[in-house]
Amino acid sequence: MIKGCKDLGINLSEHQVQNIAKFLVDLQKWNKAFNLTAVRNPRDMIINHILDSFSLNKYISGNTILDVGSGAGLPGLPLAIANPNKKFTLIDSSGKKTRFIHHVKTNLLLENVTVINSRVENLNNKVVFDHIISRAFSSVARFLELTQHLLKQQGSLLAMKGNISKNEISEIPKSWKFIKQHDVHIPMLFKKRTILELKIMEEKFGSNNFNS
Template structure:
């Protein structure tokens, strides 16, 4: 159940991140949290079982990458699981096309239910493996959250982007060893330490690009 404390934690944490939430965005994020709590009991959508931890570890963690989304109009969230960060991105950027991709049917069914209940017209949910998915046009941004190694992330999704696409990998500890194994046609464009309110441990965002 979503409590008034969750509402306060979301508002306060977003403000610490420099994210200004409208009343509609705040309410939609909490409605998404309520669905996540409800469905998680049966569908095992996330390893975080305690609703009190979900605001920081899911909502605020997803919001922490907002400054790096930029003008890119179409985003793919690979291995989206319970919909993070794709669904919060769809809520925050109603003018962008957000696609979530996961090979787990239970998780994409949940995401489809969220799309219907929250009326997220800009959200597309795809049930597929990343390497098998063939979009009509490349995405301008591809994001993953604790999905795989940087090597696998870039290898499995290189066909989903174009020459101007940015790949955003959300990580915990800085993955120096994974950077060494990056495929030769990818390079590290920038890296950022993220301070997520209420989250213990390190958070890092690595931005990759294709090498021409």
Template sequence: MTQLAELNQGLDALALGLSEAQREQLTGYLALLGKWNQTYNLTAVRDADRMVSYHLLDSLSLVPHLDGGTRLLDVGSGGGMPGIPAAIARSDLQVVLLDSNHKKTTFLRQAVIELKLANVEVITSRVEAYQPEQKFDRITSRAFSELAEFVKLTRHLLAEGGQYLAMKGVYPYEEIALLPDFVAVSEVLPVQVPGLDAERHLVRMVAK
């Protein structure tokens, strides 16, 4: 199966209702990721065929859970996951990609330009030092840190009534047990990613 066929099959399974233009942006992003990864080591997954499920479809599994939000922060965005696929799927969302690694944010800025993502801003900063003018009603991370560290470092960035959406593999029982008392877990959802034979969970947390 070609990458495009795998992507289209996965998108149909996720039922996100993406347009042809959005699908082209996703394939364009995949091509950029593969090209830059040869030099910049953006992701450990180097097999282009695996990138469709491991990166694009996995990132897009977040999209159905972003309803109600207008500003999304992707902490430790790295190669742009899940922020760039989410921004492509939800052009109404304002998305900030935050990473302290200059090489990675150089790639992210180039990707934003080439993919014409007017709703995306790239910030090079450590998360604890980042002080935006406006806070975020949705904060996500895919491989940034354990849950306790994630919420402690981003506490100052969450808007009142906002939600944390942490993307995890197996059910993170131990990480949840170590969460600080200023947050509560509202739900832990098993996530099915087309083409990915691995456990995935989304941890939704709110400030008490």
């Protein structure tokens, strides 16, 4: 794992490596009872969950990050462990998944993590974020629709995808600026991974009309 992290430009302290290991142990235990992830093998968890989550790291330059549809805390928990000075809010509508995330937060003393059990569209915009991230949460257009009210001006939305079609990209509303499609290589993962980076057009910022 350490080599894979270094390949992604991430240098973890011994304490951070231990926290990642504790997270994986908890994930395996809880997974037996609550079926949090289809990935069962510890090595596969490192590749498909930890290293895959870390591929986002270089794109989160801001200090506040919202992880939408976090599931088993991915990618939010690994990123929070690696970035103790950034604040992460992890939201999921599943109670069993947010209970697991809260357990890990408490067990690892992650003071930079907030856990919310809710649907993202129900969050008010009193708190907005520098980055909104997701890992195969929904179609890109749907993701934008549900979260645009929570993004800071000049903030970015980062959608992690496997294969993405031209049709899905063409459905991105004109109110959004498509910054870049980042094709990322995950060490030891022989699948295509893509990160789409988008921002709200300045003249559309604050508009409630998503399709304008």
